[in-house]
C-alpha cells in the first residue's frame with residue numbers, strides 16, 4: 068500500500084469512527100418513520116377520514132388525488148363527503164360470508180372451517196348454505212390479525228389472518244417482524260436506509276440528522292429515499308468517494324424536471340458537504356488558509372455558500388480584474404461570492420445566535436452589495452479550515 072492509499076484508508080477509518088460517535092440512535096435505524104407532525108421530516112396524513120397515507124397534493128394522498136382527478140376535480144368538500152372505498156393496501160380483505168365469522172375466505176366465499184362443513188353437507192349452493200350456517204368459533208375469544216389495519220381473525224401461530232399468512236409465505240421467506248413492519252409502513256412517508264454499506268448508511272443518516280437539527284429546511288422523505296437509491300447505485304463506500312458535483316448532478320434529465328429528483332440531488336450534495344465538514348472540522352482556522360472559504364460552514368455566514376479570495380502572495384485564484392468589484396482589505400481581494408444553493412425551501416437561511424461572537428482573524432471591509440448581494444461585516448463569525456488545495460466549486464462559485 069503506498070502512502071496515499073494508506074492515508075485514504077486511515078482517513079476513512081477516522082471518519083467512520085466520527086460518524087459512529089455523532090449519529091444518534093434514533094437515526095441509526097434501517098427504516099426511519101417520521102411522525103406526521105415532525106417539523107422537518109413530517110408529512111401529514113391524507114384529509115380523507117380513515118386514510119393514513121401521506122399528503123401528496125391538495126391535502127390528500129396520491130391515491131385519493133387520482134380518484135379525485137378521475138371524478139372531474141369536484142370541490143374538495145364534495146369529494147371528502149364521499150371519497151369511495153379504502154385505497155389499495157387499506158381495503159378490507161375478503162372474509163367468510165357466514166354471519167359473525169371473521170376468518171378469511173378459502174374458496175366459495177367461505178373460510179377453511181366453514182368450507183369443510185359445507186363439503187360435509189354435500190356442497191349445496193354456498194350462498195344459501197352460508198345464510199343459515201352457524202359460526203364455528205366464539206367471537207369473543209378470537210384474536211385479530213397482528214396487522215393493525217386488518218380486522219380478520221388470526222388463524223396461525225404467527226398471529227396472521229389467512230390472507231396475510233399467504234402473503235408472508237410468498238414474500239421470499241423474510242423475517243415475520245420485518246414483514247409485519249413493512250405492511251404497516253406500506254404507502255407511508257419513510258426513509259429506507261436498507262441495502263447501504265455501513266459507512267454510506269451512517270453518512271446519509273448523519274445528513275438527515277443534520278437537517279433535523281438545523282430545522283431550517285423541510286426535507287421530503289421521498290426525496291431522501293430516492294437519494295439513497297442513487298447512492299446505493301453509485302457503488303461507493305463513502306459519499307466522499309465522488310466529488311460534490313457528481314452528487315449534485317445525479318438524476319440527469321429527471322432532475323431537470325424538478326420536484327423530488329432535484330431535491331434528491333440537492334440532498335446528496337448537502338450530505339457530501341456535511342460529511343466532508345465532519346471529517347475536516349469547521350471554523351475559521353480551517354477555512355482561512357484556503358483559496359475558497361466555504362461560508363456555509365461558518366456560523367452566521369450561511370447566506371453565502373462560498374467565497375473565492377486572492378491573497379497578495381498568491382495568484383492562484385481568478386485574475387485581478389475578474390469577478391465582481393473586489394474590495395481590498397487586510398491584504399485580501401474578494402474575487403467572488405455565491406449565494407447558498409442548498410435544497411430549496413421557504414427558510415434556507417438562519418443566522419446563528421453565536422454569530423456576533425464569531426469574527427474573522429482580520430477586519431474585513433464590506434464588499435459592494437452590487438457584487439454579492441450580501442455584506443461582510445466586522446461582527447461576522449470566527450475563522451475556519453485547512454485545505455489550501457481546494458478547487459473552486461463551479462456550481463456554487465460565481466465569477
Ligand SMILES: [Zn+2]
Nearest residue numbers: 113118128131
Ligand atoms: Zn388518502
Ligand SMILES: [Zn+2]
Nearest residue numbers: 163168178181
Ligand atoms: Zn367462516
Ligand SMILES: [Zn+2]
Nearest residue numbers: 212217228231
Ligand atoms: Zn390480516
